[in-house]
Every structure is written in C-alpha cells, then in structure tokens.
Amino acid sequence: MNTAHRPDASPGRHVDRSREYVRIEGVSKRFGEFVAVDNVSLSVFKGEIFCLLGGSGCGKTTLLRMLAGFESPSQGRIFIDGQDMASIPPYERPVNMMFQSYALFPHMTVWNNVAFGLEQEKLARAEIARRVDDMLGIVKLVEFASRKPHQLSGGQRQRVALARALVKQPKLLLLDEPLAALDRKLREHTQFELINLQEQLGVTFVVVTHDQEEAMTLASRVGVMNKGQIVQVGTPTEIYEYPNSTFVADFIGSVNMFEGSLLEDEPDHVRIQCDELGGVIFVNHGISSAPGARVFAAIRPEKIEISRQPPAEVRENVVTGVVREIAYMGDMSVYLVQIASGRQVRVTLPNTERHADDRISWDETVFLSWRPSSPVVLTG
C-alpha cells in the first residue's frame, strides 16, 4: 500500500515539503496521571493547512495549546522555524491563535480588538491604522469597525477573531475549531474564505477540529489523533481511501467493516474468508501478512453497488440481502441491507433522478457488489 507517489487530489494546494516550518519531536503532555498527548512527532510544512482531527479528549487541543505556548510539554521539543520554543513565552512566539470561543475583548470595539496586537509591537500609530483598516477590508468588516463584539453576529465575530490574529502577519496561525460556532451554510462559505485567505497571505495554518468534513475540505494534510497519539498523517484522499487502521477507517466517514481470515496472499491479490459475509472477499492488491491472519476488510458505502439482478460477469464480491431501512437525504439515499448472517450493510446511492418510481424499496431482495479494488484490507 504505497501511497506516497500519488498526487494530492485537492486542487490548488501545493505543499512544499522541503520547507519544514513546525517540528514536533516526541512531545508528551501529562496532567497528573492523565496522558493528554502521548509521544507525538510531526512536521508541518510552510504554507500548508494542517488539520489535527480527532474526537473530544484526543489531545488535539492540548497539542495546539503547546504550539501557542499556553501549555509546556512534559517531554519532547517543539521547533517553530528552527527555533526551540521551550523557554519562549506565548507573547514572544511568532504564532497567533484563533480561539474556539473567539476570545474577543468585550470592552473594545472591533477596530481596537484588531489593533491590540499591533499596539504590543509598539508600531507607529499611522502604521497600525493602515494595517487594521487593510485587514478589516480583507475580512469585509470595515463598516463594523466601531461596534462592540456583542453587537455582532456569530459569523462577524469569527471574522474579527481571524482579522485580529492575521493582522500580526504571523507565519503560523493556529485555529481551534474555527467553524464550530457557525451554522451549516455559513460554515461552508467560511471554509472557502479561509482557504482563499490562507493562499492569499501565505500563512501556515494548523487547524484543530473534530469535524471530519471540515478537515477534509480545509486541509492539505490531516493528522488523525486518538488517545493522545497521531494515528495517521496524510492528504484527505489518503486518509479517506487508504486508512491505515480500523480506527481511522471508522472515524473518517462511514464504513462497512468485515472481519475475516486471510486465505490467499499473493503480490497482486488477496482473498479473505469472511463468515459474517458468508463468502470470500477478493481484493486486487496484496498486503504483507501470513495466511490465516485475522484481517479487516473496510468497504465504503458509496463503493457498493445495489441491484435487483445479479451483476453480470462478476462472480466474486457479491452478496444478497433484504432492504431493511432507507434514509432519504436529498442528494443521496442510505440503504441498510440485511444479509444472511443478520449483519446490516450500509450502502449509499446518489439520487440522480428526480422521479424514480422504480427506486429499490423496503423489503426487496437485492444484490450487493463491489469492485475488487474497493475494499481496504487492514490488520488492526
């Protein structure tokens, strides 16, 4: 499963991997007995959007706070732009952070909030005014300059927080759940605005999020975290299509996970005996494990085809079942199909036609099939 040569599927996102900007070396953080971050090593390259993705309590925010300097590592070292950050307090780091709660100063106007960081640099008044006005222009808040934060909507506050961090022209911007407080429509819109801003200003972003959709759209690379450890780092496509563990496969999107034992392991294919499925899964790429080993085959719901007739030609990777549930989501429908073993398989179908009287319905017996390239074989 060599994926390194594959091109990044997200367009316009060129990460220059020669220029490492942040290096995290074996960093751990313990709070008493609790290990929040467990021996994490990671590089973030200049100009990329790196997403730390994980459930709550996985240590992603702690890692971000260590980059900002609000927590110090119990072990390990953090380098930003080649400089060891160990003894550098937050107010001297070349880093700015956008807080999840935005942490806008409630007693200051929008303008003063944005100017605050520049005032700390002891810049000339005219220079501060120019840069604040420019930045308010970029985030489209010029007419709100004299408002207080409590007079703004959620989306406007988010933009003030962003402007306040970006006006310092940091090389590295840390964003803690930047879109969590926005409603869905606004979130989608803001995602693209963030990407545009990032490309326009050439800042390196490290984003913490629990929302895999957010991570997929924003990130050039994603680091998936679990229990304080980084379990996989890769482009969104790599993470989705080539998860390296059942945890990642399960965490990102939905997946049908079948447990089985390895029958054949050839360089160009494998066969997995799967009792749950009542048959054999054929996969057209090899893995390196001994026959008889316990493995998992993960198949994404959109990669399973559903039909009333047995698919022609194909003999392997077919199973029959009965439709138990259908969830209509508008753009697509989710089918839960119960197979002979009682196991339910999740299948999604795009709703390509508006009037489909012929759509597969409840309690129909159907054939499920997938291509030999679709399953991902995982050993743990």
Add this chain to the structure above:
Amino acid sequence: MAGTLSIAGGGGRLGLLSVLFTRFGPPRWSQYIRRNWSGQRLVIAAPFLWLLLFFLVPFLIVFKISFAEVQIAMPPYTPLVQWAADAKQLVLSFNLNNYLFLFTDDLYASTFVYSVKVAAISTLLCLLLGFPMAYAIARSGPTLRNLYLMLIILPFWTSFLLRVYAWVGLLKTDGVINNVLLSVGLIDSPLTLLYTDFAVYIGIVYSYLPFMILPLYSNLEKHDLTLLEAAADLGARPVTAFFRITLPLAIPGVIAGSLLVFIPAVGEYVIPSLLGRSDQLMIGRVLSDEFFSNRDWPVASAVAIFMLLLLLLPIALFQRFQNRELGMRK
C-alpha cells in the same frame, strides 16, 4: 355564537369571563389584570412596597421636618401646616433657615468635607487592599476559594460594635499594639494611635473591606481567562494584559465595591465616635448630636437631607454602571 365559544376555548383560566366579554362588550379589566398583574409583577411589588413604607415615607417625614422650626413641645418642631384661628387662615410655613444655617456655621462645612475625605481615603485603601485579595480568591481553586470567602464573611458573625470596641483595646496607649512594640523594643514610649484619623481609617477599612472584596470577587470570578491567553498570544506581557484587559473589565466591580464602602462610610457614626478625634466630627455624629443632645430636629433633618443630596451623585453613578454592565451581558 360558535365562533365566540371557540375564542373562549383558548382563553385559559379566565375563559368564562372572556366569553362574557366577547359576547357583551369589549374586554377591559380581565385583560388588564392578565397583562399587568402577572406573578412577576407581584414579586417585584413586594420589595417596592417595603421600600415605600419604610424608606420613602420616613424620608418624606424627615424632609418635612427639615422645613420646620424648633419648639419645646411634643414633637419638638412646628407643624408644616397651621390653622391660624384668629385670622381664619391655613398657614403653610417653609422655614429655610435650617438649610441656611448649615452654610453659615463652619462646623457643618468642615464636617461634610472631613466626612467625604475620610470616606474617600478609606475607600481607596479598601480598593488597594481588596483588589489583590479579590483577584487571588477569584483565581484560586474551588476548595480554597470557598474557604477564603468564608474567612472574608466570618467577621460578620460577631457584632459590629464588639469588633470596633476590640480595636480600642488594640490601639489604646496601654493597648496590645503598644505593649508589643514596647516589649520588643521598637519604640521607647507608647504611640498615640487611638483617637486619631489613623484609627478611624483602620476601623473603617477593617469593617468595610468585605463590601469591597465581595463585589470585586464576583466580577473577577466571571472573567473569561481565555481573554488573557488571547492577549498573551497577541504579544501582551502579563502586566499589559492586566491593565488593558482585566482592569477595564473589572471597573463595574470596582465601582460597585467603592460605592458600597464610600456611601455608608460618609455617614459612619460608630467608628469615628469610638476611635476618632474629638475635635473633628463626622456627619453621622453631628446628626445624632443634633437629634439627641440638642434636640434640634429641624436642623438634624436638614443635615440628613443635605447628606443624602451629597450621596445622590455616587448613587446615580452606581446605578448607571450597573445598568451598563447588565447591558453588556446581553
């Protein structure tokens, strides 16, 4: 008819009444009661009634007395309205001499100035002492915090008068403080501590400090600490962050605490009487002397009214800042 009944169906408790009203005329008092006499209003009305009876009415009586003249009688002042039987006239007499007297006699001016000075300095001292304490309490862990708050409130379990008397024992010439200093050898002869301004400041600061600390604490405790992280992140050192973030946000607490100390301190009676100088009185003492020693109720009332006018400005300020803080939370 059917239509009328269906409206009544939605009418709730007063359904039957509204049937009658929709049937026989426009609903007036039933709606009035429903709109204006909700439980909320009743709850608010109770304390207002209390204040009306036991604050506003007595105040008006005092206000009335301040325009009377002294006379040796029961009560010891002339009535505001008199029936002059011989002239067949109803005489309404406003005597402004009591107020003019306050301006002609130096005693009152110096008392007012001294009272305001003592109250202002005490307030400042309370603020300087109380702010760090409130800050420390607000930033300590939940267990310690409750212990500290308990300790702040603990003195209230003893009588105020007793605690002030205790200071007499501490401060007097052969009191605890002088004896300790003498025995240690820091001083050769006892210091004059009691019956000085210093003793008054100690008494007021000691007694009123909790009134400064508690509102400050309740303000500081609510501060969002990520604001300080944000300030640090934007390049502000801790001292800068304190003066630009913590202090401005604590202003409502500072104002509330300061006024809670300043307002009662201006009229303080017990502390200056027990610990203070005998050559310089505070308003509270003058008031009580006028009432009880001189039995000049009209002048005493005028002093009381004047003191109230003096305090009206800080009270109005207090209200304004409180409203502003409430507005900010919305």
